[in-house]
Amino acid sequence: MYKKKTPTQIFCGLHLFKELLNGKWKLMLIYYVYKEYRRPSQLQKIIPNSDRRVLDKQLNELVLHGFMRKQVFNTKVPKVEYELTDLGKSLIPVILNLEKWGEEHRPDLEIVLKADPKFIDIV
Amino acid sequence: MYKKKTPTQIFCGLHLFKELLNGKWKLMLIYYVYKEYRRPSQLQKIIPNSDRRVLDKQLNELVLHGFMRKQVFNTKVPKVEYELTDLGKSLIPVILNLEKWGEEHRPDLEIVLKADPKFIDIV
DNA sequence: AAATATCCGCATAAAATTATCCGGTATTGC
DNA sequence: GCAATACCGGATAATTTTATGCGGATATTT
DSSP states (O other): OOOOOSOBOOSSHHHHHHHHHOSTTHHHHHHHHHTTOOSHHHHHHHSTTOOHHHHHHHHHHHHHTTSEEEEEEOSSSOEEEEEEOHHHHTTHHHHHHHHHHHHHTHHHHHHHHHHOTTOOOBO | OOOOSSOBOOSSHHHHHHHHHOSTTHHHHHHHHHTTOOSHHHHHHHSTTOOHHHHHHHHHHHHHTTSEEEEEEOSSSOEEEEEEOHHHHTTHHHHHHHHHHHHHTHHHHHHHHHHOTTOOOBO
16 A cells, blocks of 8 residues: 655644545535445546546545445445545535635636646637 | 656646645745745745745746746855745735635544544644 | 446556755945 | 754655456346
8 A cells, every 4th residue: 555755744724634635526516425426436427537446445545534425235236335424524614615716716717727738628 | 957757737727726826835935925025035934843944946937937036146255045936926815815815724624634543643 | 248337456657746956146344 | 052843845655446347146138
C-alpha cells in the first residue's frame, strides 16, 4: 500500500479538509450518495468520464475515513449500497456552498480557465 | 511551461473550485492576504514549513487566475504586496466555512487520520 | 449461446503536483 | 567588509494522484 513520505500538516481546518477530501471525485460522490445514487453502477453512470477503479478507490477511502458506510447485500446478483454517515452528512452544506460559489462565478472562472494555456482543452 | 494532458472537466461548480484552488497553500494564502499579511516575506513566515518557490508559484497562479493583484513598489529595497480582487474576496466566506467545518470535526478527523497507515506522521 | 448487468482487485503506467538545487540583484544594519 | 533582509526564476527531482491493463465471479435478459 502506498504511504506518504512527507509529514502531513493539519494545523488548520483547511488542511483537515484538504487531506481527506481532495480526491478528484470525492465531494461529488458524497453529494450523489446524498442524492440517492447509492450504488456503484449508478454512481459510475452519473459521473461522466470517470473510471470504475478510480471511483472505487475513492469510495473505499471515503468509507475508511468515515464519511460513508458500505452495505453489501448477498442477493443472487450481488448488490452494494453506500450511505452517508453523520460525518458525511455534515459535509453537505459545505459542498452546497462550494457548488454555489462555483456556479455563481462560472462566467468569470470560465474566462480565466480559457485564458490559461495550461488548460488545453476544457469540457 | 507545463500543460495538462487530460481534458479539464467543469460541468459543476465543485470542479471549477477544484481546478483553480486545489493548490496546497492557495486557500491559506488568500486567507492570510485577507488578514493583511500582504508581503511575500510575511506570508513565508506565517505559513510554516512552506518553501518560498512553492508559495511563489501558487501566488503567481492566484494572480494569473484573478484572485489577487500584485503590486510592485520600486523603492530602494524592493517591496511587493498582494491584495485580493473581488473574485478573491468572494472566497472568504467559503474559506471560513471550510475552516469551520474542519475545526468543528477536528477530533473525529484526527482519529481518522491517525488510524490510516497512509499518513505515517502527522504534525 | 451471447450479451449485459452486478460486483471486485492488483500491478503498473502516466500525469500532475510539490520540493529542492542551482543561480541571481540590491539595500540596510553592524 | 559581512550578515541579514527583500526579492526573483529556471531546471530537475521527488512525491502523490489518477488512469489503465490485465484479471476474476455470478445472474439475468435476448
